[in-house]
Amino acid sequence: MIVMINHDFFKTYPLDHENHENLCSIIQKTLTCIMISYINGTFIDSTAASIPVNDLGLQRGYGVFDFLRVKGSQPLFLQQHIDRLYRSLEYMRLQLPYSKEELITIIQSMIHQNQLQHSGIRITVTGGASPDGYTPVEPHLIIVQQPIPEPPDNMLTSPYQLVTYSYSRQLPEVKTTDYLMALWLQPWIKKQNAQDVLYHSDGWVSECPRSNFFIITPDNVLVTPDSGMLKGVTRANILSVAREIMQVEERSVNLEEIRTAKEAFISSSTKRIIPVSAIDDMHLNTYSSNSISAQLFEALRMLENKN
Numbered sequence: 001m002i003v004m005i006n007h008d009f010f011k012t013y014p015l016d017h018e019n020h021e022n023l024c025s026i027i028q029k030t031l032t033c034i035m036i037s038y039i040n041g042t043f044i045d046s047t048a049a050s051i052p053v054n055d056l057g058l059q060r061g062y063g064v065f066d067f068l069r070v071k072g073s074q075p076l077f078l079q080q081h082i083d084r085l086y087r088s089l090e091y092m093r094l095q096l097p098y099s100k101e102e103l104i105t106i107i108q109s110m111i112h113q114n115q116l117q118h119s120g121i122r123i124t125v126t127g128g129a130s131p132d133g134y135t136p137v138e139p140h141l142i143i144v145q146q147p148i149p150e151p152p153d154n155m156l157t158s159p160y161q162l163v164t165y166s167y168s169r170q171l172p173e174v175k176t177t178d179y180l181m182a183l184w185l186q187p188w189i190k191k192q193n194a195q196d197v198l199y200h201s202d203g204w205v206s207e208c209p210r211s212n213f214f215i216i217t218p219d220n221v222l223v224t225p226d227s228g229m230l231k232g233v234t235r236a237n238i239l240s241v242a243r244e245i246m247q248v249e250e251r252s253v254n255l256e257e258i259r260t261a262k263e264a265f266i267s268s269s270t271k272r273i274i275p276v277s278a279i280d281d282m283h284l285n286t287y288s289s290n291s292i293s294a295q296l297f298e299a300l301r302m303l304e305n306k307n
């Protein structure tokens with residue numbers, strides 16, 4: 001990718017230390033504008049990328065996606081994300097005419113073309129341009145890369161406060177493009193000074209809209225719900241590093257049990273692990289630098305480096 005800056009720029013901004021920062025930020029913004037995306041077989045400038053208006057993702061919300069973090073040129077846990085995408089596709093009866101290997105090659109080429117330091121890749125597959133606006137046809141494949149902040153090296157010292165809401169996503173084991181409830185609840189969450197919502201059904205918790213939920217019991221067992229939610233890639237990796245150091249249980253968790261938990265946290269590819277200090281009126285004494293959550297955060301970070 002070539003970025004051209006003309007002489008007038010340097011007349012206005014001589015390249016001293018302060019302006020070096022400005023230049024970097026302008027280049028980053030420019031790159032954002034001319035990012036390369038991939039739509040149905042073609043790499044294309046993202047500003048020119050488009051899909052037909054009769055796409056079933058747009059018209060009926062019929063689509064799946066996956067999202068992964070990229071560190072420099074390294075896509076993190078790529079195979080796990082691709083495997084989950086294909087599980088979502090199978091469940092949704094969407095037949096993508098690409099093998100997993102072909103998709104991986106496209107993603108690696110995109111990373112090479114866009115040259116971003118910290119980014120995320122979103123692979124979306126929709127029901128396609130349906131002539132009757134209702135029957136899925138050949139899917140559309142849309143892959144975009146965008147800059148995202150790097151998560152901090154240490155676990156956040158400002159834990160999240162969650163509020164609970166009785167809701168269960170449709171086809172919860174599939175990463176569908178439907179985040180309707182999550183977006184609709186945003187003002188309500190903010191009004192309660194919370195950072196996110198924890199879904200439950202009759203007091204049995206499942207997940208947050210974009211992350212998985214864990215507790216650590218008083219006798220140091222890591223517990224996370226095992227049904228009614230999306231099996232996150234970060235969740236799988238946390239369970240695998242945790243099994244080396246502690247007992248792990250995948251089972252139902254209810255709000256009453258959370259009251260007695262020693263620690264609670266949420267996980268996702270973009271956040272790694274975020275400690276939770278309150279759920280509705282429940283207060284959890286969750287954060288300390290040697291908490292189990294902080295140890296798992298470090299183990300997860302190490303796993304990323306090995307990836």
Ligand SMILES: Cc1ncc(COP(=O)(O)O)c(C=O)c1O
Pocket residue numbers: 067175207208209210211212229230231232233234235267268269270
């Ligand atoms: C519903 C839901 N649960 C959990 C997660 C966390 O998954 P991962 O760890 O693969 O990012 C996500 C991610 O966006 C999600 O949408």
